[in-house]
Amino acid sequence: MSAVSILGAGLSAFGRQPGVSGRQLALQAIRSALSDAGIGWPDVQVAYGGSDGSGLADTLVSDLGLTGIPFTNVKNGCATGGSALVAAVNAIESGRADIALAVGFDKHPRGAFDPRPEEWGLPLGYGEAGLMVTTQFFAIKIARYMDRHGITAPTLAKVAAKAYRNGSLNPNAWRREPMSEEAIAGADMVNDPLTRYMFCSPGEGGAAIVVASEAAVRRLGGRPVDVLAVSTRTRGFGSFEVFAPAVQGSGEPSSVSSDAARSAFGAAGVEPGDIDVAQLQDTESGAEVMHLAECGFCEHGEQERWIAEGLTEIGGRLPVNTDGGCIANGEPIGASGLRQVHEIVTQLRGEAGDRQVAGSPRLGFTHVYGAPGISACTVLGV
Amino acid sequence: MAATTAPPALVASRCGSCANVAFPPSASCQQCGAQAMVEIPLSGEGRVWGWTVQRFPPKSPPYVPPASGFAPFAVGYVELPEGVKVEAILDCGAAPFSSLSDALVRLVATTPVPRYAVVGAGA
Numbered sequence: 001m002s003a004v005s006i007l008g009a010g011l012s013a014f015g016r017q018p019g020v021s022g023r024q025l026a027l028q029a030i031r032s033a034l035s036d037a038g039i040g041w042p043d044v045q046v047a048y049g050g051s052d053g054s055g056l057a058d059t060l061v062s063d064l065g066l067t068g069i070p071f072t073n074v075k076n077g078c079a080t081g082g083s084a085l086v087a088a089v090n091a092i093e094s095g096r097a098d099i100a101l102a103v104g105f106d107k108h109p110r111g112a113f114d115p116r117p118e119e120w121g122l123p124l125g126y127g128e129a130g131l132m133v134t135t136q137f138f139a140i141k142i143a144r145y146m147d148r149h150g151i152t153a154p155t156l157a158k159v160a161a162k163a164y165r166n167g168s169l170n171p172n173a174w175r176r177e178p179m180s181e182e183a184i185a186g187a188d189m190v191n192d193p194l195t196r197y198m199f200c201s202p203g204e205g206g207a208a209i210v211v212a213s214e215a216a217v218r219r220l221g222g223r224p225v226d227v228l229a230v231s232t233r234t235r236g237f238g239s240f241e242v243f244a245p246a247v248q249g250s251g252e253p254s255s256v257s258s259d260a261a262r263s264a265f266g267a268a269g270v271e272p273g274d275i276d277v278a279q280l281q282d283t284e285s286g287a288e289v290m291h292l293a294e295c296g297f298c299e300h301g302e303q304e305r306w307i308a309e310g311l312t313e314i315g316g317r318l319p320v321n322t323d324g325g326c327i328a329n330g331e332p333i334g335a336s337g338l339r340q341v342h343e344i345v346t347q348l349r350g351e352a353g354d355r356q357v358a359g360s361p362r363l364g365f366t367h368v369y370g371a372p373g374i375s376a377c378t379v380l381g382v
Numbered sequence: 383m384a385a386t387t388a389p390p391a392l393v394a395s396r397c398g399s400c401a402n403v404a405f406p407p408s409a410s411c412q413q414c415g416a417q418a419m420v421e422i423p424l425s426g427e428g429r430v431w432g433w434t435v436q437r438f439p440p441k442s443p444p445y446v447p448p449a450s451g452f453a454p455f456a457v458g459y460v461e462l463p464e465g466v467k468v469e470a471i472l473d474c475g476a477a478p479f480s481s482l483s484d485a486l487v488r489l490v491a492t493t494p495v496p497r498y499a500v501v502g503a504g505a
Contacts, residue, residue, distance in 0.1 A: 124444065
C-alpha cells in the first residue's frame with residue numbers, strides 16, 4: 001500500500017448565494033483545490049464526487065475540460081464527500097493513479113429538509129402524524145443522553161456559541177456574527193432541549209480535495225498533508241437513527257460514528273488522545289457533545305467538564321470545529337465532509353489565520369455522521 | 383368509528399433464528415440476516431425510553447393538524463418487554479411534558495402511528 005497525501009484543498013464560498021448554482025459552487029471549489037495543488041485539470045487522472053440534490057458531479061467535465069478521465073458519481077448522503085475521498089485515496093493506493101480528485105457540493109433551498117415517508121420505507125401515517133421531522137431525532141437522542149450522562153442545557157448553548165465565535169474568525173463562514181449563550185438558550189425551542197440557534201441550517205457550498213501519490217508529491221512539491229486513514233461505515237445492528245420507527249435490540253444503541261472512528265484510528269495507528277485538532281459533525285450542538293465521546297475523545301459524561309473548561313475551544317486541549325462547523329457554515333450535504341478535511345489541512349499547514357490553533361498541530365481528525373446511519377472519518381497528519 | 387372492547391395492539395416480527403424483535407414486521411432479520419420472521423403481537427405497556435416535544439407545526443403536507451389546530455405534542459420511543467423501542471406520539475394529558483421521563487405508558491392507538499398514554503409515574 002503506497003502513501004497518499006492531500007496536495008490541494010479548495011472551498012467555494014458557503015452560505016446563501018442567489019443566482020449561483022450548485023454546479024458553479026463545485027467548479028469554484030475544484031479550481032481552488034487545483035490552484036492550491038499547483039496543477040491544472042488535465043493533471044487529474046481520476047475523479048469522484050457528488051451532491052445530494054444539486055446534480056451529477058461527472059457533468060462538471062463540460063466546464064472543466066473534456067480530458068476523458070473516469071469520473072464516478074457518488075451519492076451517499078452526509079458521507080458523500082467522505083465516500084468520494086475514500087475512492088480517490090483507493091485509486092492512489094492501488095497505483096492506478098498518481099493524482100485524484102474528490103468533490104462534494106450542494107445548494108439546498110431555505111428551511112428544513114422535506115423528507116417523504118415513502119422514500120424512507122415508512123407508512124404515510126408518519127408524515128400525517130408529524131413525525132417526518134429530522135430535528136426530533138437529534139432532540140430525543142441528546143435529551144436521553146443528558147439525562148443519563150449529566151450534560152446540562154447550558155453546555156448545549158456553550159457549544160453553539162463556540163461555533164458562531166469560530167465562524168466569526170473564518171472569512172469563508174456563512175454565520176459570522178458571534179452570539180451569546182443567553183441568546184442561543186433563550187431562542188425559540190424547536191424540539192426540547194434544542195433551540196433554533198443550536199441547529200445548523202441546510203446551506204450552500206462546494207469543497208474539493210486533490211490527493212496524490214508519493215511520486216507525484218516529489219515531482220510537484222507543495223504543502224502536502226498525509227492521509228493516515230480514511231474510513232466510512234454504515235450502521236451496525238441496534239443503532240438509533242433519524243426516521244426509525246423502532247430501535248431494535250436490547251441495551252444501549254450502537255454508534256456508527258464509533259465504528260468509523262475506531263476503524264480510522266486503527267488504520268492510522270494513533271489514539272484519539274494523540275489528535276491536536278478535530279472536526280466533528282455538529283448537526284446541532286448536542287451532536288458535537290455526543291460525538292466527542294462516540295469518537296473516543298472522552299468518556300460519556302466528561303464533556304460537561306471539558307466544555308466548561310474550554311477544552312474544545314481554539315485555545316483548548318482539543319480544538320473542535322475551528323471553522324465554525326456546520327452550525328456556522330451551514331449544511332450543504334454533499335460538501336460538509338470535505339469542508340471538514342479542508343479545515344484540518346488548513347490548520348495542519350498553519351494557514352488558518354485568526355482561527356489558527358497554536359503550537360503547530362501535527363495530527364487532525366474529521367468525522368461526519370448522517371442519515372440513514374452512515375459515518376466517514378479521516379486521520380490526517382504532517 | 384366502531385366501538386370495540388379489544389385493546390389496540392401493534393404487530394411486530396420475531397426472528398426464528400436469533401429471536402430479535404422488529405417493528406414494523408420485517409421479512410428478514412437486521413441482527414442475523416435470517417429470513418425466518420414470525421409475526422407476534424407486542425406488549426401493550428412499556429416505559430418511555432426517550433422523548434422530545436414538537437414545538438412548531440410540521441410542514442403540511444404531509445402533516446395533518448388536528449381539527450382543533452396545532453398544539454405542541456410529545457414524540458419519543460417506548461421500550462417494550464420484547465426489547466424493541468417503538469417510536470410513538472406520547473400523551474401525558476394535563477401533566478407537564480417533563481412527566482414523560484421513564485413514565486409507564488400504555489398503547490392507545492396504532493394509526494396513523496403508534497400512540498401511548500401515561501399510566502404511571504417515572505421510575
